[in-house]
Amino acid sequence: MRAMSWLAMDDMHSNRRVERVELAAPKRFTIDKIIGHGSYGVVFSACDSVIGEEVAIKKLSNVFRNLARAKQALRELRILRHMKHENLVSITGVFLGGGADSFEDVYIVSNLVTTDLGTILQHGQALTEDHCQFFLYQILRGMRYVHSADVIHCDLKPSNLLVFPSCDLQICDFGMASVQQAEVETPAAQSRCTRWYRAPEILLCCEEYGKAVDMWSVGCIFAELYRREPLLAGRNTEHQVFLILNCLGTPSKDDLVGLPKKVGGMLLVNYPSQAGRRLREMLPQLHQDAMELLDGLLSFSPDHRLTVEAAIAFPYLKCFHCPHDEPTRSPLDPSDFDFERDDVDVDDIRREIVQEYLHYGCVREAESYRTHRFSFVRDSDSADSCSTAEPTSPLSMISN
Numbered sequence: 001m002r003a004m005s006w007l008a009m010d011d012m013h014s015n016r017r018v019e020r021v022e023l024a025a026p027k028r029f030t031i032d033k034i035i036g037h038g039s040y041g042v043v044f045s046a047c048d049s050v051i052g053e054e055v056a057i058k059k060l061s062n063v064f065r066n067l068a069r070a071k072q073a074l075r076e077l078r079i080l081r082h083m084k085h086e087n088l089v090s091i092t093g094v095f096l097g098g099g100a101d102s103f104e105d106v107y108i109v110s111n112l113v114t115t116d117l118g119t120i121l122q123h124g125q126a127l128t129e130d131h132c133q134f135f136l137y138q139i140l141r142g143m144r145y146v147h148s149a150d151v152i153h154c155d156l157k158p159s160n161l162l163v164f165p166s167c168d169l170q171i172c173d174f175g176m177a178s179v180q181q182a183e184v185e186t187p188a189a190q191s192r193c194t195r196w197y198r199a200p201e202i203l204l205c206c207e208e209y210g211k212a213v214d215m216w217s218v219g220c221i222f223a224e225l226y227r228r229e230p231l232l233a234g235r236n237t238e239h240q241v242f243l244i245l246n247c248l249g250t251p252s253k254d255d256l257v258g259l260p261k262k263v264g265g266m267l268l269v270n271y272p273s274q275a276g277r278r279l280r281e282m283l284p285q286l287h288q289d290a291m292e293l294l295d296g297l298l299s300f301s302p303d304h305r306l307t308v309e310a311a312i313a314f315p316y317l318k319c320f321h322c323p324h325d326e327p328t329r330s331p332l333d334p335s336d337f338d339f340e341r342d343d344v345d346v347d348d349i350r351r352e353i354v355q356e357y358l359h360y361g362c363v364r365e366a367e368s369y370r371t372h373r374f375s376f377v378r379d380s381d382s383a384d385s386c387s388t389a390e391p392t393s394p395l396s397m398i399s400n
Contacts, residue, residue: 019037020373021034021042021061021373022372022373022374023044023057023107023371023373023374024097024105024369024371024372025046025095025370025372026369026370027368027369028048028050029046029047029048029049029055030047031044031045031046031057032044032047033045034374035056035114040058040060040173041058041059041060042059042061043057043058044056044059044372044374045057045112045114046112048109053112055092055110055112056110056111056112056113057107057108057109058108058109058110059105059106060072060073060076060106060107060108060175061104063104063105063353064104064350067344067345067349070349070353071339071349072175072176073106073349074349074352074353075174076108076173076174076175077091077094077108079174079179079332080174081360082336083145083146083149083151083332085146086141086170087138087139087142087145087169087170087171088145088171088172089110089113089162089170089171089172090110091109091360092109092111092360093108093109093360093361094108094357094360095107095357096353096354096357100354100357101350103350106353106357113162113164113170115162116159116160116161116163117135117158117163117169117221118157118159118161121228124228127225131167132225133319134320135167135169136218136222136225136317137312137317138169139156139161139171139218140218140311140317141312142169142170142171143156143171143214143218144309144312144326145326145327146214147211147214147308148331149330149332150180150331150332151177151332152211153171153177154176154177154193155173155175155176155177155193155194155197155217156197156214156217156218157194157196157197157220158221158224176193179332179337179340180210193213195234195236195237195240196220196230196240197216197220198213198216198240199213199216199217199302200216200241200259203241203244204259209302210302211307212307213302215297215305215311216297216298218297218311220232220298222294223279223282223283223294223298226283226285226286226290227282227283231247231282232244232247244300247282247298248279248300250273251300251301254301254304255299255300256301259301279294279295279298289314289315292314292316293306293317296310296311296314297311
């Protein structure tokens with residue numbers, strides 16, 4: 001069995017490069033093509049001859065390159081093993097790129113979804129008001145379940161929202177997530193959340209953050225559904241903060257509630273006063289209910305920001321909101337995430353990943369493998385994860 005190797009070469013555009021990837025998969029899988037890629041690795045479409053269905057295979061590459069990357073792989077496997085919901089991606093199997101004591105790559109098998117919300121927005125597919133409402137409702141419905149488990153996703157963005165032709169939506173990519181009750185040091189949030197969807201408290205390097213960071217990201221996605229382009233596409237962290245202040249205005253003392261005093265002082269000293277409140281100008285098509293919801297999601301203060309329970313019950317979503325069909329669950333057991341402690345090493349994480357592999361039990365180690373080779377173009381300037389997926393057939397209309 002061969003391990004994956006990455007090769008890169010620049011093309012004629014300075015911000016793009018061609019990357020080549022190898023996938024060593026059991027022969028039961030007939031690999032079709034690459035359907036997405038990002039900092040986490042590459043996603044392939046395939047057919048599983050054992051179950052006779054199309055699947056997606058996500059390859060997490062070189063997971064033991066450093067401890068943080070190894071924890072990211074284990075975190076996604078463990079969280080999604082414990083959380084089952086219609087609006088969350090479901091792992092159906094796992095296989096390893098080598099023996100239990102030598103593998104470097106992890107492969108995650110799930111149901112095939114060939115497009116995501118980022119691809120739909122990028123290609124300008126027509127969206128009605130009903131589409132926007134239904135997508136937002138499903139995001140909130142899934143996040144209500146996630147937050148009830150005391151999990152913070154930490155990387156909500158359009159490319160992490162898978163969309164079926166029926167318009168059903170699933171939240172994916174939990175590698176950056178944080179289990180709120182786990183008594184461990186929280187990794188630096190700056191490295192977790194994609195810049196354009198990053199909450200102010202993360203941009204301003206607050207040491208503590210909570211579920212409100214996800215709600216800010218939901219607000220950015222909500223606005224993007226209508227604008228068809230990112231609301232706040234900062235070139236770097238400083239520019240991102242400037243765009244937020246330009247959109248919302250310089251925060252008042254009430255807006256700084258929930259942020260450390262030194263952060264508020266730094267903000268007022270380093271950034272010029274802004275009149276702001278440009279949301280209405282940027283989204284003139286939003287009616288009153290939608291604008292009030294967006295205002296609540298994009299509150300500068302995390303303490304004033306809408307919770308998922310409050311957002312899903314807003315009048316804007318009354319056509320879809322059904323409290324009896326919005327399941328929650330008990331918080332995850334923090335002891336399942338002891339690997340987040342500082343006193344673990346790569347070998348500890350390797351053993352934990354093997355346990356997850358045995359739990360899912362998709363592929364036996366003795367099965368024969370076949371190597372596949374692909375190449376794709378990565379845009380290195382994008383603040384979002386890249387995707388090579390093409391839009392599926394036009395989305396179905398939503399009937400209330």
